[in-house]
Amino acid sequence: xxxxxxxxxxxxxxxxxxxxxxxxxxxxxxPAGPMDPGxxxxxxxxxxxxxxAAIEASLGGLELAAEGGEIGLAIAGGAxxxxxxERALPxxxxxxxxxGARLSVRAGSAGAWVYLAPFGRLDLPxxxxxxxxxxxxxxxxxxxxxxxxxxxxxIVDPRPAPVEPMAIxxxxxxxxxxxxxxxxGPQQDYFSPEAIETFxxxxxxxxxxxxxxxYRLEGPLLQHLKGHDIVSDGVAFGAIQTPGDGAPxxxxxxxxxxxxxxxxxxxxxxxxxxxxxMRAGDLLEFxxxxxxxxxxxxxxxxxxxxxxxxxxxLLRKEFSPEFLLERxxxxxxxxxRKT
Amino acid sequence: MTPPPYESPRYLDxxxxxxxxxxxxxxxxxxxxxVLTLDAALRxxxxxxxxxxxxxxxxxMIHYExxxxxxxxxxxxxxxxxxxxxxxxxxxxxxxxxCCYDPALAEDIIEAARILGMSPDQLSALHANGCYxxxxxxxxxxxxxxxxxxxxxxxxxxxxxRGATPPGAVLIGGGLSLISANPMPTGWYVIGxxxxxxxxxxxxxxxxxxxxxxxxxxxxxHEMFFALEARAARGEIVALREALP
Numbered sequence: 001x002x003x004x005x006x007x008x009x010x011x012x013x014x015x016x017x018x019x020x021x022x023x024x025x026x027x028x029x030x031p032a033g034p035m036d037p038g039x040x041x042x043x044x045x046x047x048x049x050x051x052x053a054a055i056e057a058s059l060g061g062l063e064l065a066a067e068g069g070e071i072g073l074a075i076a077g078g079a080x081x082x083x084x085x086e087r088a089l090p091x092x093x094x095x096x097x098x099x100g101a102r103l104s105v106r107a108g109s110a111g112a113w114v115y116l117a118p119f120g121r122l123d124l125p126x127x128x129x130x131x132x133x134x135x136x137x138x139x140x141x142x143x144x145x146x147x148x149x150x151x152x153x154x155i156v157d158p159r160p161a162p163v164e165p166m167a168i169x170x171x172x173x174x175x176x177x178x179x180x181x182x183x184x185g186p187q188q189d190y191f192s193p194e195a196i197e198t199f200x201x202x203x204x205x206x207x208x209x210x211x212x213x214x215y216r217l218e219g220p221l222l223q224h225l226k227g228h229d230i231v232s233d234g235v236a237f238g239a240i241q242t243p244g245d246g247a248p249x250x251x252x253x254x255x256x257x258x259x260x261x262x263x264x265x266x267x268x269x270x271x272x273x274x275x276x277x278m279r280a281g282d283l284l285e286f287x288x289x290x291x292x293x294x295x296x297x298x299x300x301x302x303x304x305x306x307x308x309x310x311x312x313x314l315l316r317k318e319f320s321p322e323f324l325l326e327r328x329x330x331x332x333x334x335x336x337r338k339t
Numbered sequence: 340m341t342p343p344p345y346e347s348p349r350y351l352d353x354x355x356x357x358x359x360x361x362x363x364x365x366x367x368x369x370x371x372x373x374v375l376t377l378d379a380a381l382r383x384x385x386x387x388x389x390x391x392x393x394x395x396x397x398x399x400m401i402h403y404e405x406x407x408x409x410x411x412x413x414x415x416x417x418x419x420x421x422x423x424x425x426x427x428x429x430x431x432x433x434x435x436x437x438c439c440y441d442p443a444l445a446e447d448i449i450e451a452a453r454i455l456g457m458s459p460d461q462l463s464a465l466h467a468n469g470c471y472x473x474x475x476x477x478x479x480x481x482x483x484x485x486x487x488x489x490x491x492x493x494x495x496x497x498x499x500x501r502g503a504t505p506p507g508a509v510l511i512g513g514g515l516s517l518i519s520a521n522p523m524p525t526g527w528y529v530i531g532x533x534x535x536x537x538x539x540x541x542x543x544x545x546x547x548x549x550x551x552x553x554x555x556x557x558x559x560x561h562e563m564f565f566a567l568e569a570r571a572a573r574g575e576i577v578a579l580r581e582a583l584p
Contacts, residue, residue, distance in 0.1 A: 025393045025402070027538075027546045028476035028483075127540060137480050137521065139540075186351030186359045231366055232477055234393040234400020236357035258395050258477040266354035294355035295405045302406055 003069030003158060005118065007151040008102065011060015013212075016122060016141035016153075017115075017253075018053040021130035025257035031237075032132035032140065035113045035212060035253050038273035038301070039077040042170035043117035045309045046074035046094050048159055053124070053131040054117035055147065059107040059279070064116070066097040067152070072119030072161020073097055076168055078111010078277045084165065092168040094119075094311060096161045111174075111277045120158035134254060136213070162311065169310040172301055176274045179287040182240065182265035183294055187230060190262035191242075195222045199248070199264055200286055208280040212254040215275070217284075221246030224262060232260045238267030238275070252276065270297035344370045348377075348421055350414055351398075355405050360417060361398040366515065368486055370397045371474050372428035373421075375551040379428075380420045386413070394550045395475045396484070430472065433553040435579040436518065438467065438509050438531040439564035447501070451511065451528040454494050463558065465489050466509075466530060471516055471554040481520030481538025483548055488516045496526035507533045507568075509556070518554075531556070534568035535578040542574050553583070 007014075017040065020033025034040035034056055044050050055062070057080075064073075075082055076092040083104045084095055091114070097103050105114055124131050124142060133141025142151055188196060198220050207216035217240075228244040235241075239251045241261040250267060251259070253276075267275055268289065278284060289297075344363045351359040360377060363370035378394045381401070388407030393400040403413060440463030442448050452462040469492075471485035493514040503522040504510070510517040512527030519525070520538040533556075539545055548554060559567065567577045 022391060024480070024546070025391050025400075026476060026550055027480060028478060029480045128545065139480070183352050183354055186353050186361075231364055231395075231397050232475070233359055233361065233395045233398040234353065234357065234402075236353040236400075236402065238354055256478060257393050258400075258475065263353065266352070266357070268354055269356055291352060291355050291405075291410055298355060299406055 003071045003155050004067045005071055005153040005155060006065045006067050007147050007149055008065055009063040009149050010147045013058030013060050014062050014147040015056050015133035016053055016124060016131055017056045017133060018131040021128050021132050021140065024128050028257060029128060030134045030137060030254055030256060032134040033253050034115065035276040036077060036273045038172050040115045041305055042168060042173050042309055043074045043076040043115035046168045047117040047119050052117065053122050054115040057105050057114050059112055061106040064103045066099050070096050070098045071155050072159065074117045074168065075114060076170065076173055077114030079108040080111060080114045081106040081108040089165050090167040092170065092173055093165050094161055094168060095165040096163060112279050113276060118155050119161045120155040123154035123156045166311040166313055169312055172304045177271055179285045180271050180275050181268045181289045182286045183268060183291060184265045184288055187262035188264055190224055190226050191222060191264055192225050198222060200288055203283050203285055206278050206280050206282050210280060212252055214249040214251050217248045222248060228261060230260055230262050232258045235259045236266055238272050239263045240265045268294040268297060270301045344373050356403060358401045358413065359398045360401065363397045366396045371486060374399050376428045377420055386416060430551055430553045430583055433581045433583055434548055435555055435557050436533050436535055437559045437567055437577060438533050438556040439559050439561060440531045441561045443561060444532045444564060445530050447528040448530045451494060451530050455492065462530060465492055467556045467558045473548050473550050473552045473554055475550055479521060479523050481546060483518045483537060485516040485554055488514060500524040500526045504529055505532060507535060509533055534564050534571050536571050547576065547578060
């Protein structure tokens with residue numbers, strides 16, 4: 001009998017993702033895929049198969065149980081609060097979920113997205129070559145929609161996970177550049193030199209109105225030189241487009257493949273993960289880099305990922321005070337006044 | 340008068356892993372032919388590291404892996420392909436797409452005809468006599484933007500969008516025509532409906548018309564529309580594809 005992952009509770013923003021729906025951009029199909037590609041691949045590598053899918057959860061959190069058998073899970077993402085039956089675990093870890101146990105994932109001290117990759121395969125239909133959910137067009141994942149309480153995800157071809165939870169060491173998780181590096185263009189000529197200067201020197205605030213499609217930035221308005229409409233052209237992950245109101249939008253995983261607003265710059269691949277993990281209200285700044293610098297950063301990230309992840313037993317020093325208290329490690333009480 | 344294509348294309352970076360090859364800055368058949376010519380040549384070339392090509396009205400977006408192919412090497416290949424290919428693009432296929440212009444289905448045809456100063460019958464006759472080219476997809480899966488709309492049917496888009504389109508809506512707006520798939524709100528006018536499914540996951544292939552294919556419309560009446568729609572619902576392809584020499 002195969003095991004099933006049961007969603008007990010799901011806040012908004014939980015969905016099944018894989019590396020994205022590639023090959024159909026030319027037909028208007030959104031790629032979707034993980035918001036934080038670096039954390040996603042760390043979770044998949046720790047689960048032993050880089051190619052598979054994972055559950056992406058956001059600040060709304062998630063609670064899960066295993067039914068019909070145990071399920072191994074690898075978790076990586078922002079600094080989320082991970083608890084296995086109230087036992088606090090590191091925010092990047094592998095664990096075994098046995099029937100009767102409850103795994104809870106809640107927003108922690110930082111980060112906006114977390115990935116739960118099963119040791120095995122999610123038994124879902126392959127839609128246009130991908131498991132990635134794009135809810136707006138009803139494609140992929142579980143019935144083309146976000147996950148909700150009561151959903152059951154069957155795990156096939158399961159692989160065993162370590163008996164005791166272990167921490168995932170992936171040096172690129174949580175890497176946070178001081179400034180988000182961008183390459184200017186493709187439409188920087190739609191902006192005055194002053195507007196580009198403003199873009200590169202302002203402190204931007206991530207708006208509440210941000211989602212899988214776009215992160216909206218609050219700050220100074222960027223004036224267009226030649227109007228805010230362009231004849232549509234292609235759009236890449238991290239494109240910073242500026243519609244008529246002058247407030248920039250960073251286009252994220254659920255972007256449309258083409259768009260009709262001028263794009264002042266594009267966040268480089270190596271800095272997309274850190275950007276994605278920002279929360280509404282967080283501040284960010286941009287720094288302009290060359291193609292060569294962007295590729296050097298991309299190469300460094302690719303090398304780190306190629307070296308893989310390491311698993312480390314949980315050490316005592318990493319146990320949280322709550323955990324230690326629950327375990328009742330203190331066998332007796334000593335009265336200091338009597339000694 | 341629309342401006343001609345640039346003398347040589349502009350290579351515009353969209354981050355380190357995407358390059359937009361821009362041939363002009365307007366919606367124009369000659370500019371789009373340059374885009375589609377390069378798209379076809381690059382698909383043929385199958386360069387390692389070139390991952391995905393997205394043709395638009397006036398540019399070709401190339402998503403590539405810069406750790407596999409350097410930008411400079413990619414541009415070298417692009418320059419030689421651009422030199423080889425004239426703007427005389429030859430489409431590989433022509434589609435005959437059934438379309439019902441009956442106002443009962445073509446929700447906005449009366450309104451659009453009024454704005455254009457003609458009768459709905461004149462509008463549908465002009466639209467059905469046009470020869471179109473699939474310029475690009477965009478907005479949503481299967482939404483195919485067509486060049487070649489007769490000039491007498493050019494009308495501005497609505498100031499604010501109308502409600503969700505019916506499935507298979509055929510639209511006009513901003514000097515273009517459009518065949519849509521799933522219902523979405525739009526600023527365009529619904530002047531016809533096709534029983535064909537531009538995007539159907541359960542069918543092979545799920546998407547029919549390639550960017551660069553020619554498209555013409557075959558008027559069908561109300562009754563024929565529903566007969567064809569029933570066949571399309573069973574997974575049949577009801578538009579006709581002719582391969583062009």
